[in-house]
Amino acid sequence: MARETAFHPVTSRTAAGFGDEAGWLWVTNFGDVDTEYRAIRQGVGMWDLSPLNKWEFRGSEAREAAQRVHTHDVMGAEPGQVRYGGFVDEDGMLVDDGTVFTFADDHLWVCTNGDDRARYFADATKGLEVSIEYIAPELPSMQVQGPRSRELLQGLTDVDLGTLRYFRFLPEQVHVGGVPVWLSRTGFSGELGYELFLRPEHALDLWAAIEGAGATPYGMDVIEPIRIEVGMIVTDYDYEPHARSPFDVGLDRFVKLHELTMGTEALRTVAEDPPNRFVTVRLDEEGADYSTALQTQDGGDAGVLTSPAMSPRFGPIGLAIVPAAIAAPGTAVQAVTPDGAIPGSVDVLSIYDPHKERPRG
Secondary structure: OOEOOOOHHHHOOOOOEEEEEOOEEEEEEOOOHHHHHHHHHHOOEEEEOOOOEEEEEEOOOHHHHHHHHEOOOOOOOOOOEEEEEEEEOOOOOEEEEEEEEEEEOOEEEEEEOOOOOHHHHHHHOOOOOOEEEEOHHHOOEEEEEOOOHHHHHHOOOOOOHHHOOOOEEOOOOEEEOOEEEEEEOOOOOOOOEEEEEOOHHHHHHHHHHHHHOOOEEOOHHHHHHHHHHOOOOOEOOOEOOOOOOHHHHOOHHHOOOOOOOOOHHHHHHHHHOOOEEEEEEEEOOOOOOOOEEEEOOOOOEEEEEEEEEEEOOOEEEEEEEEEHHHOOOOOEEEEEEOOEEEEEEEEOOOOOOOOOHHHHO
């Protein structure tokens, strides 16, 4: 049976439906996906992201353990800093992607897409002084995202949110709406936004405070166009574990080639001349599915459309892994479907905000 989140008693009152994903019940939507989209892009939305898989690394070599599996510079992170990047195997291939929250040298949170990473972490960190515990059920979380998210949260806390920088969090709990939370300036929307982590017994009070302040609840149905517009990847959709390099899915700037990271030599070789690029593809019409083959106009291989979506802003689009030789914006491609080829063209990754100015605003 799928696990319910700590917010379920309140979300179940108004949710239009739930889906079972990776053993958790996720809200699909709250009845009006267009309204949910506008809230994220124009106002402020709230999302129960408690199923995000969270692991606690503790011990004298906890930081080194996280660095061994993560492509970003974990060793150089300050307390209160969040690092996003890939989790890799000994061949430099992606196992997962996610964030590392540094509290101290001996205490970190590691967030992944997959919930079955215990063996991977144990094997990769063998011999190090570190304990790794799965803590997602004890640490529900909420995302508050949108251009008005700071304004809304500032009205619920005494913390000066103007001083909290992008990809930073507060290691000590603060109060939001009277609820103790760990507050982070991160998110999965491509907008200004925050993540709030808390204990289960406070979940209903936090939901009431955030929604009461004017945030619009949203669910999974709006996540696909939102994330695809800004080039955000998801395991098992945009790549299978152990099958792709971080460079195949646009993680170049998050690969720091740290000497402690597994697969660094393999990553260094690929970094010199990546064979594939991650792009947005604009399509002339709907009809493409996940993992749809792409072709050039003359029928040559043009890679794969990993994640399609109907964007309210851009129409039919998708994320795609294409050969580097045809990755220039404007290159004509076509998606091969059972009903025929759908014409399209390559565009920049993160078609909504290529320079990530909005979340940094």
